[in-house]
Amino acid sequence: MDLQKYKNILFQNTKNKLTEWLSLNGETILTEEVYRFLHSIKGTSGTLQLDELMQISSELLSKLENEEIEKWRGIDLNAFLHPLVKLIYNYENSSNLVNLNGTVLNSSAPLIQIIDDDVSMLILLKDVLEEKGWMVITNTNPEIAVKQYFEMKPDCLILDIHLPQKDGFQILQEIQQHNEKYFIPTIMISINNNKETRIKAYQNGADDFFGKPIDMEEFVVKVNRHLQRKKIFDQSVLIDELTQVYNRKFLVDSLQRFFLDFKRTKQPFSISIVDIDFFKKVNDTYGHLMGDQVLRDFAQYIKRNIRSLDIIYRYGGEEFVIVFPNTTSEDAKRRLNELIKGFSQIKFTHNEACFSVTFSAGTYTVKDDFVTITEAFKGADSSLYEAKRLGRARVECLQLTPNAYQKNILNISVVDDDIIIRTLLAQILESITIDNIELNIKVFENGPSFLNSEHAKEDVSHFLILDGIMPVMDGLEVLQKVKQGKNAQKYKILMLTGRKSKDEIERALRLGADDYVTKPFNVTELQVRIERILNMIK
Amino acid sequence: MKQILLAEDEEVLRMLIEDTFEDENYMIDVAADGGEAMEFLQNNRYDLVILDYMMPVYTGLEIVEKIRHAETNKHTKILILSAKSQEFEQKQILETGADYFMAKPFSPLKLLELVGDILNENS
Numbered sequence: 131m132d133l134q135k136y137k138n139i140l141f142q143n144t145k146n147k148l149t150e151w152l153s154l155n156g157e158t159i160l161t162e163e164v165y166r167f168l169h170s171i172k173g174t175s176g177t178l179q180l181d182e183l184m185q186i187s188s189e190l191l192s193k194l195e196n197e198e199i200e201k202w203r204g205i206d207l208n209a210f211l212h213p214l215v216k217l218i219y220n221y222e223n224s225s226n227l228v229n230l231n232g233t234v235l236n237s238s239a240p241l242i243q244i245i246d247d248d249v250s251m252l253i254l255l256k257d258v259l260e261e262k263g264w265m266v267i268t269n270t271n272p273e274i275a276v277k278q279y280f281e282m283k284p285d286c287l288i289l290d291i292h293l294p295q296k297d298g299f300q301i302l303q304e305i306q307q308h309n310e311k312y313f314i315p316t317i318m319i320s321i322n323n324n325k326e327t328r329i330k331a332y333q334n335g336a337d338d339f340f341g342k343p344i345d346m347e348e349f350v351v352k353v354n355r356h357l358q359r360k361k362i363f364d365q366s367v368l369i370d371e372l373t374q375v376y377n378r379k380f381l382v383d384s385l386q387r388f389f390l391d392f393k394r395t396k397q398p399f400s401i402s403i404v405d406i407d408f409f410k411k412v413n414d415t416y417g418h419l420m421g422d423q424v425l426r427d428f429a430q431y432i433k434r435n436i437r438s439l440d441i442i443y444r445y446g447g448e449e450f451v452i453v454f455p456n457t458t459s460e461d462a463k464r465r466l467n468e469l470i471k472g473f474s475q476i477k478f479t480h481n482e483a484c485f486s487v488t489f490s491a492g493t494y495t496v497k498d499d500f501v502t503i504t505e506a507f508k509g510a511d512s513s514l515y516e517a518k519r520l521g522r523a524r525v526e527c528l529q530l531t532p533n534a535y536q537k538n539i540l541n542i543s544v545v546d547d548d549i550i551i552r553t554l555l556a557q558i559l560e561s562i563t564i565d566n567i568e569l570n571i572k573v574f575e576n577g578p579s580f581l582n583s584e585h586a587k588e589d590v591s592h593f594l595i596l597d598g599i600m601p602v603m604d605g606l607e608v609l610q611k612v613k614q615g616k617n618a619q620k621y622k623i624l625m626l627t628g629r630k631s632k633d634e635i636e637r638a639l640r641l642g643a644d645d646y647v648t649k650p651f652n653v654t655e656l657q658v659r660i661e662r663i664l665n666m667i668k
Numbered sequence: 669m670k671q672i673l674l675a676e677d678e679e680v681l682r683m684l685i686e687d688t689f690e691d692e693n694y695m696i697d698v699a700a701d702g703g704e705a706m707e708f709l710q711n712n713r714y715d716l717v718i719l720d721y722m723m724p725v726y727t728g729l730e731i732v733e734k735i736r737h738a739e740t741n742k743h744t745k746i747l748i749l750s751a752k753s754q755e756f757e758q759k760q761i762l763e764t765g766a767d768y769f770m771a772k773p774f775s776p777l778k779l780l781e782l783v784g785d786i787l788n789e790n791s
Contacts, residue, residue: 131688131777140680173751174680176773184773 133178140174140183145218145550148211152549154204161200164207168194171214183221186213212557216653219554223650239265239658240357243284245275245301246319247293249636251342255288258346259353265659268646270639272296276304278644282666283312285360286353289336291320291327302334313363315356319344370444372422373429381443381451385503388453389496393563398497400454400462403510404432407488407522409448416480424478424487431473436465451510452491459495459527466491466525474523488523490514495529539590540564540664544573545580545608546597546626555595558657564664577603581611591620593664596643598627598634606637613642622663626651670787671713672696675705675731676720676749685718688776689783702726709735714744715787721750721761729764736765745786749774 147167151159168191175184242259246252247270256266267282269275272293291298298318318331323341331339338352368380388399406428413421425448432442436452443451454462474488492514494506517526544555552573559571574580577600598605605625612621625638625646635646647656672694676682682698689696699705703725719728728748735741746766753771761769768786770779
C-alpha cells in the first residue's frame with residue numbers, strides 16, 4: 131500500500147499550521163490548541179508509519195502536559211516546536227539532499243579552501259569534496275582569500291594559478307611571507323600542464339599539482355592523502371617534546387570540548403593550573419639539564435597518578451594544566467593535595483646532592499552554564515596566585531566568577547522569505563554560544579527590512595545569512611548594497627543559493643559573499659558549518 | 669454491496685481509510701465529526717460503522733449509545749478506533765455496546781482485513 135500521498139498531505143497540513151503559528155505577531159495560542167495539534171499528528175503519524183514524527187509529537191505532548199502555561203507567545207511556541215519544524219524541513223527536502231554515501235559533515239571535518247576564478251570549477255570541486263564529508267570554503271577574490279586563509283587556517287589549500295589581480299604564485303608568496311606559518315598542504319591547479327609551470331608551482335611552495343581538466347577520482351584520493359598527512363602532523367605537534375604530555379595547542383582544543391560536554395551533561399569539571407615551586411632555583415643550582423629532568427619527571431609523575439580520564443598539558447615553562455572531568459571542587463582539591471604530597475616525597479639526585487621539589491595548584495570548577503573558558507582559566511590562575519601567596523606546596527580554589535570581562539558583540543542576521551527556514555536558522559543560531567561574545571540574532575523576511583534596520587547599520591561585526599532568491603529585493607541586490615555600505619568590512623556573508631544556479635553562485639562570490647550553501651541544506655551540517663564559521667571569525 | 673460509515677475527525681486518516689475502502693469496492697460514507705455522523709445515521713442503513721473514539725460534537729461512545737437506542741441502525745456492527753490501548757479501556761469501550769475495537773496507530777491493511785472478516789461473518 132502506497133502511503134506516500136497521505137504522508138505528504140499530513141506534512142503539508144502540519145507545515146501550514148506551523149507557518150500560521152510562526153507568523154504570529156503578538157497574538158497568543160492556547161495550550162489546548164497546541165495539544166490538539168500535536169495529538170492529531172501523533173494519531174495519524176503512527177498509521178502512516180512516520181515513526182520519527184510520531185515520536186517527536188509524543189515527546190512534545192508529554193512535555194506539554196508538564197507545562198503550566200495556558201497561552202503561548204509566538205516566540206516561546208517557536209522554541210517549543212523546534213524539533214517539529216526541523217523534522218518538517220528535513221522531510222520536505224530529504225529527497226533533494228545530496229548525501230550519497232551517508233557522510234555527514236561533523237565538527238571535526240577537515241576544512242578545505244579553494245581559490246579559483248572559474249566558478250564552474252569551484253562548484254564542481256566543492257560538490258565533490260563535500261560529498262566526502264569535508265567542509266569546503268570557496269573564493270574567487272584573492273584579497274578575501276588570503277584574509278580567510280589566515281582566519282580559518284584550512285587543512286588543505288587548493289589554488290588556481292590563473293586569477294585576476296594576483297596569480298596563484300603571488301598568493302603563495304604572500305602566505306609564506308606572513309610571520310605566522312602553518313603546515314597547510316597546498317595543491318595548485320592550472321590549465322597549463324607543462325613542465326615549466328609545474329616546476330614553478332613546486333618552487334613556490336606547492337605540494338602537489340593538477341593540470342586541468344582534473345581527473346576527479348585521482349584528485350579526491352590525493353586530497354585525502356594530504357589531509358591524512360596534515361592530521362598526522364597536527365597530532366604530532368600536540369605533544370610537548372620535552373615532557374611527552376599534551377601541549378598548549380591541544381589544551382585550547384580540548385577545553386572547548388570539555389565545555390561542550392559540560393553543556394550537554396551538566397557534570398562539573400575542574401581546571402587546575404599547577405606550577406613547580408622555585409623552579410628557577412633548580413635551574414640555577416643544578417643546571418638546565420637537571421631542570422629538564424624535573425619537568426619530565428613531574429609530568430610523568432602526574433600522568434601516572436591521575437585517573438585515565440584526567441588530562442595533563444604543559445602550558446609553558448614550568449606551568450602545567452590538569453583537567454579533571456566529572457570532578458567537584460572538593461574532589462579536585464583532595465586529588466591535588468594527594469599529588470602535592472606524593473610528588474614532594476620524590477628524591478632527585480644530582481652528583482652528591484639530593485633534593486625534592488614541590489608544586490602549587492589553583493583550581494576552578496566549572497558548574498555553571500554562563501562561565502566561559504577564559505573566565506574559568508582566569509579563575510584557576512587567580513587561585514594559583516593565592517596558593518603561592520599563602521606559602522606554596524598547596525592548592526587553592528577561590529571559585530571567583532569574574533564578571534569584569536568585556537563581552538564583544540556579534541550581530542547575526544538571517545534574511546529569508548521562507549518562515550520555516552527563518553525560524554529554523556534562528557533556533558540553530560540561538561543554540562550556539564561563543565566565548566566572550568554576545569550574539570545578537572535577528573531575522574528579517576526581506577532585504578529592505580534588513581537594510582533599513584538599526585541592526586544592519588550598527589558598527590559591530592556582523593554575520594549575515596542571506597537567501598539568494600527573495601521577493602521584494604533579490605538576495606544578490608542585498609549583498610551588493612551591504613558591500614557598498616560603510617560597514618562592508620564588518621560583514622561575513624553566507625549565501626543560501628539554489629542547487630543548480632551557477633550564475634547565482636558566481637555572482638554571489640564575485641560580489642563578495644564569503645561562503646555559500648546550496649538549498650536545500652542538511653540542517654545538522656549547516657549548524658556545524660555556522661558554528662565553525664562563527665568560532666573562526668570571532 | 670456493503671455500506672460502511674466512517675466518522676474520523678483527522679483529515680488525513682479519513683482520506684486514507686476512505687481511499688483504501690473505495691479501492692476495495694466498498695460503499696463508504698465519511699463524516700468529519702460526530703454531528704455529521706449522526707446525520708448520515710438518521711438517513712441511511714449501514715452494515716458497519718467505524719467510529720473514532722475522540723471526536724468533536726459527539727464522541728464515538730455517544731454515537732454508539734445513540735445507535736443502540738435508535739431504530740434504523742440498531743443491529744449494525746460498530747468498530748471503534750482509539751489510542752486508548754490498555755485492556756481495561758478496551759473493555760470499557762466494548763461494554764458500551766461497540767462490537768469491535770482497533771488500537772491507534774493501526775495499519776490500514778489490518779483494518780481492511782478486520783472489516784472484511786466482520787462483514788463476511790455477518791452475511
